[in-house]
Amino acid sequence: MLDDRKLAVLRAIVEDYVSTNEPVGSKALAERHNLKVSPATVRNDMAALEEEGYITQPHTSAGRVPTDKGYRLFVDRLSQIKPLSGAERRAIETFLAGAVDLDDVVTRTVRLLAQLTRQVAVVQYPTLTRSTVRHVELVPLTERRVMLVLITNTGRVEQRVIELPEVVEDTRIAHLRAVLNSCLDGCGLGNVPDLVADLPERLPAEDRPAVATILSVLLETLVERHDEKIVFAGAANLAGAGFSVGLRDVLEALEEQVVLMRLLGETSTDTPSALTVRIGSENAYTGLRGTSIVATGYGSGDNQLARLGVLGPTRMDYPVTMGAVRAVARYVSQILAAS
Amino acid sequence: MLDDRKLAVLRAIVEDYVSTNEPVGSKALAERHNLKVSPATVRNDMAALEEEGYITQPHTSAGRVPTDKGYRLFVDRLSQIKPLSGAERRAIETFLAGAVDLDDVVTRTVRLLAQLTRQVAVVQYPTLTRSTVRHVELVPLTERRVMLVLITNTGRVEQRVIELPEVVEDTRIAHLRAVLNSCLDGCGLGNVPDLVADLPERLPAEDRPAVATILSVLLETLVERHDEKIVFAGAANLAGAGFSVGLRDVLEALEEQVVLMRLLGETSTDTPSALTVRIGSENAYTGLRGTSIVATGYGSGDNQLARLGVLGPTRMDYPVTMGAVRAVARYVSQILAAS
DNA sequence: ACTTGGCACTCGGGAACACAGAGTGCTAGA
C-alpha cells in the first residue's frame, strides 16, 4: 500500500511544511528533494497518501499539509532524533551546573528548554511520593505552634505551621523530633503512613493529642502535594509561531495545573524514560488541537521522579525537539543524582 | 482652559472607549451620557481636548481615543476607585483563607487577582531583607555535608546544601546551631551580616573553617535572593483583550524577572502602600507601550514586604481594576500578618 | 504496470473600484 517512495514523499512533505509553514505542492517537492521523479508521479503518490489520511489539502487546488496521522507516521518511522551540537551540550551543562537549589534547578531547566526549542517548555517538580525522607524538623514558634519542615533527598522542602491542641514543652518537641527522624530517616515517602501508624502508642499518653495533630498534618502534606507543582516558560514563543487562532485556549491550558499534569503524564505508564509524543488530536483536549507535546521522564537511574517536555504547534521540528528534550532530561537527571 | 464640561466629555470618552473598544464620536457621546448639549458642542470640546493632547483620532473622520495623557488625567482626577461587591469580598476571603503555606498564598493570590480583573496579575514574593529570622536550622546530611535551612517570619524557607572543608561532628553542628539561633532569632535579615561578623572569634579555633564556610553561604543566600521571585498568572486574558499586536513583547516582558521587577517596583519609593498606576508610555519599556500597570505594596502594617499588581491594556477599566488590586493587597496583608 | 507530459479545471488571494456611513470642521445664526 505504501511503498518506499510514498513514504519518502510524506517525509518530504512534513519537512517542507515544517520549515515553510505553507502547503507544499507537487512541483516544489519534486524539485527541492531530488526525488528523481516527475511532479505528476508525486501527485499520484499524494493522492494515495491523502486517500489513506496522512495528508490533506486546506482547499481544492492548494498544496498538501500533513494530518496528525501523517505526523504520527513521520515520528514513528520516518525520522531520527537529532542529537544536539557540541556547543549546545556545553551550554546546557554550564547553565544547569550553576543551580543552587531545587527551585533553581527547575527554573533553569524550564527556561533552558524553552530557549533551546523555541517553544513552550513544561517541567514538573520531582514527585514527592517517590523520593525519600532525609530529615524531619519540628521548630517551636510559640508555645502552641510549631513549624513542621520535611526535607527530601531531592532537596525539596515542605513546611507547615501547626496549631497544637495544647501547650507542649520544647523538650518534648525535641524528643518527638528525634523519634520521628529515627523512624523515618531514609524511608520512601510512600511508606510514611505505615511507619507512623503506631507512633502515638509508643509515646507518653499526655503527648498523644499533640502527636496526633502533627502526624495528621504530616500525612496531609504528603497527599496534598501528590498533585504536583508544574511550571512552564516560553509562552512568548507561542505568539511568534504563527499560532494566532486558539492561542487563548492554549494559554489557558498552560495555566491549568491539572490539565498540564494530565498532558505530561498521560503516557508515563509503561516506560517512563522513553520519549512520548502526543500529536494534535491525540491530546483529547479541546483547544489543544493544533498542538503537540513531546515529553519524557527524568530522574536518577530507574526511579523516575517526574516529567518534563515541550508543547508547540503540530508543525514543529520533531527530530530537533525530541533531541533537545531527551538531552535536557538527561542532564537534569545527572544534576539531581549528584546533589 | 479645561472647564467642567470638557472634563466631563473626557471622562465620557474614556468610559465609552473602555467599554466598547471603538473610537467614540460626538453624536454617540451626546446621546449616551445625557450631557444636555448638542453633538456640535461636544465636537468643539473635543477639538480643545485634542489640542491639549488628551485625546486623539486614529485618522481623520474617525472618533476620538484617549491618549496616555488622557488616561492619566482620568485616573488622577475624574475617577473614583470602585469598591468590590460583597460577594467578591467574600470570595476573596474564603479563597485566600484556604492557603496552607507561603507558596500557596502567593499562588492563590496571583490567580485570584487574574480572575478578578480578567487581566494579567503579577505578585512579588515577600522580600527577604525586610523580614526577620524565625529560625535557623543546620541538618547534618553526611559527615562532610550539612543542609542550612532559614525560616523567616513570613513563612518563607530557604535551604542550601553546604560542603564543609572538614569533617565536623554532629554535636558541634548542634552547638553552632544553638549559637546561631540565639544570635539571630527575631532579627531583621538586613542586620544578619553585622550580627554574625564576630561569630568565628567567639567559637573554638578548630571550628572556624567550617563556621566560615557556613556563614558565607548564609550571607550569600541573603544577597542572592535580594533579586526576588515574581510570579504571574492570567496570560490567557491577554489573548482575549483585543491585544493582537505586541502580544509577543508583552509575554516576553512577563517572563523576564528583572523587567517585571522594575515595572512593579519603580514607583514604590515614597508611599509604598498607595496604588501606583503607570500608563502606557510612562512605562518606558519598549513593547509595553499599550499596556498599563496598576500596582501597590502589601504586607503587614507599615513594613511593606513586597508588591503586587496587574498589567493590562491601557484601555482597561481603571476604577474597577484599582479596586480589585487594593482589596486583594489588603486581604493578603491580613493573611500574612495572621500567620 | 508505472511513469510522464499535457490539459482543463478549480479556487484562493490580491488589485481595482465603487459606495455607504460615520465623523469631522467650519460657518452662520440664535
Place this chain on the structure above:
DNA sequence: TCTAGCACTCTGTGTTCCCGAGTGCCAAGT
C-alpha cells in the same frame, strides 16, 4: 456661547475581475 446645517474626508465593506498555483485525469511512452 451654544446650535444647526452642510460640505468634506476618511475607513471599511462588498463586488468584480483576473492571475497563478495546484490539482485530477487521460493518453502516450517506457
